[in-house]
Ligand code: MIC
């Protein structure tokens with residue numbers, strides 16, 4: 194029986210376990226990446242593990258999220274990360290170099306390797322034929338310390354691409370189409386593997402757009418084969434020696450198959466407020482827009498921005514529209530400065546902002562009240578733009594650029610053909626990279642600014658776990674809902690006590706106080722609880738506030754792991770209708786918690802309603818140990 198590329202790469206990295214779907218394996222991790230808004234926690238945790246030298250082939254610490262530096266906090270975080278990177282053999286990418294995923298694709302990703310990153314869009318590397326996964330910061334710290342990561346063997350969905358894209362239809366429309374079909378929870382526990390004749394016409398950066406936004410499916414990762422286009426891309430980046438050819442066996446078997454005929458696709462948009470709320474631009478109609486933002490780790494590659502420059506050349510941005518462009522990397526920006534594309538953008542009236550995440554994570558460029566913003570980004574959760582009542586639509590860079598000129602959401606096919614983009618070769622430039630120090634470990638002082646506070650630690654599981662329900666949520670709660678990120682809060686990612694006042698603030702502004710008044714408590718969640726970002730702050734802050742367990746209909750993968758790493762039990766309803774019975778401030782209790790959690794079946798008593806609910810903990814062996822010992826750090830300490 195033939196093998197998928199996913200299973201071939203996993204198999205070549207297995208350290209422990211067998212490759213049977215649903216069982217737990219430990220794999221070797223070749224590369225890691227961190228970014229600054231999750232990075233300070235990662236490096237505090239790495240320091241706490243007292244590691245001499247990291248075990249990966251390459252680890253890079255990027256600074257791209259928190260670059261506004263409105264106070265000392267961001268710059269202190271950068272200095273802290275740089276000092277830890279120096280001490281442990283990690284490459285440091287200075288602010289201004291660009292967005293971690295774009296940079297990793299350009300400079301370090303390699304076909305057939307494994308990459309673990311403390312950011313949910315790490316699967317961007319799948320565009321190069323890697324197994325690239327997002328994870329919580331602690332998992333990335335352990336991957337650096339031990340060179341391994343444990344996961345449940347995923348199922349594999351095969352997305353078979355046939356046909357060829359028409360002008361004005363691009364990679365973003367492919368992933369929006371897949372999202373429309375599979376939904377934001379359709380990828381949980383699965384890898385999405387792309388094959389078929391249609392693959393050959395997609396460049397590595399097109400592929401990376403698709404695998405990047407596979408994160409929005411909830412998938413473990415997504416990947417493409419490594420072929421001639423991969424070789425061309427690596428050559429254009431000055432590293433042809435990193436190429437190897439990789440593909441699935443022709444008779445590979447898959448758990449699910451989705452066929453997509455590229456010739457039939459049209460320009461699409463994800464409507465507010467979810468990446469899977471997809472319709473065609475034509476059906477949505479010519480809605481008036483206030484802002485257009487082009488960039489982010491999904492669509493800020495050289496070819497994306499050159500397409501935009503060609504559309505803007507000789508044109509003028511509509512008077513009612515603000516267009517902002519954030520290039521993906523310093524290489525792309527300098528190439529566009531050399532070839533004049535930047536001048537076309539500026540001349541048309543575009544605002545060029547730093548090569549960083551910027552507006553994608555609400556760091557500036559919040560739309561006006563009730564404004565409509567078209568973005569080439571990957572997430573349009575309510576409030577993420579920094580304006581609570583803004584409507585954000587996710588579109589391709591082509592659709593974004595043409596709409597910036599017309600002032601309304603526009604289907605580019607009405608405006609004639611697009612000129613094709615010439616491939617470029619990039620000069621090797623590592624001027625933004627700081628290489629690790631050569632001194633002995635002890636000689637490199639760690640720089641800790643006053644905003645960097647210790648992270649909370651849980652205690653081992655007690656036999657009776659009880660508390661009041663302090664929050665009941667609906668389905669698809671995002672980590673942006675749990676622990677919002679914006680220009681005001683992002684500078685406090687190293688300060689859990691400060692952040693705790695803002696937990697769930699957009700959903701229930703009394704949440705934090707209710708936790709204080711009741712010595713913590715229990716959260717009741719719907720389906721896909723914790724989708725979105727990898728930020729472990731969405732687990733560490735609830736831990737700090739005294740949350741004991743979360744009982745939900747289902748959980749998103751990375752957030753579930755972050756809860757377990759923090760020692761918070763993620764329990765799943767056995768009978769979904771029990772969800773309807775539970776109300777705010779009901780008193781819940783688990784008796785014989787240790788025995789019950791070990792057995793995997795946990796009965797929860799509702800003392801207020803005099804009812805009982807059956808739930809499952811579904812913990813693997815390693816996860817069970819973490820819950821019993823009160824989290825991953827405590828488990829490591831006992832070894
Ligand atoms: C995001 O896109 O939500 C982020 C900000 O990149 C997060 C990481 C974070 O919260 O710091 C992610 O995707 O993991």
Ligand code: SF4
Pocket residue numbers: 258292312314489490491549550553554571
């Ligand atoms: Fe940065 Fe946005 Fe990508 Fe997250 S999704 S890494 S905030 S650009």
